[in-house]
Amino acid sequence: MTTVAGVAGQPIAHSLSPLIHRAWIAAAGLDAVYEPHGPADADAFAALVARGRAGALRGLNVTAPFKAQALALADDATAVARTCGSANLLLFTGGRIQADSTDGAGLMAALAGQAPDLDVTGRSVVVLGAGGAARAAVAALRAAGADVAVLNRTRARAEALAADLGATVAGPAALETAVLVINALSVPPAIDLSRLPDRAVVMDMTYRPLVTPFLAAARARGLTTVDGLAMLIGQARPSFRALFGIEPPDSDVRRLALATLGEGDR
Known part of the structure; x- marks a missing residue:
């Protein structure tokens, strides 16, 4: 059948x-x-x-x-x-x-495949956005032992997500210690990638185009990138x-x- x-x-x-x-x-x-x-x-x-x-x-x-x-x-x-x-x-x-x-599993598989040296256990991770995609990302990363901070234009939504999933709301210095930044927004984020550590990993959940402006800017800085197609x-x-x-x-x-x-x- x-x-x-x-x-x-x-x-x-x-x-x-x-x-x-x-x-x-x-x-x-x-x-x-x-x-x-x-x-x-x-x-x-x-x-x-x-x-x-x-x-x-x-x-x-x-x-x-x-x-x-x-x-x-x-x-x-x-x-x-x-x-x-x-x-x-x-x-x-x-x-x-x-x-x-299975979104969280997809995210972790993408990281393992394209950023195999990354270990988020006990490390600082920033998730951009507070919608459904961001929730899946935060849940998976918290389960993996990461210290997750949520950065969103509407702070109240970031606070609600953080409270639900045991994360925090990103402060001004969050990017400076992040080993991973994930864009869970449907639009290019307006953040200063120069503030990231040199060994940070940058991921975008979007795959149209495969190399988004966010990933292109990260690559120009010499950072490891993970694309949405892998997820x-x-x-x-x-x-x-x-x-x-x-x-x-x-x-x-x-x-x-x-x-x-x-x-x-x-």
């Missing part, structure tokens, strides 16, 4: 998740499909999830703006998803919905495992994604 899964978001046409999962499906020889879904609104997303509950889908990856709603619609949720306050993965089994979040692939791996019951096969999905992005091989 064909396993049916997919990804839901709005907009969805830009998503690379179908490319990644379909490549793994083909490489593994699975009888499975992975389709994009673009619900117009919250009601349409709820209807799609109801189809999953009824048995039409094995599971869904979920992206903006439906991650918080995905968690709210679930019958059960992992501790990670509850901590993040959102879910990027829904699994449908026996009429019940299980929510999970996307990193979060897709545990999702694939949960959806299809096997490890992702050895397939160069990054090369395929780079070709789709028109970025060449980097």
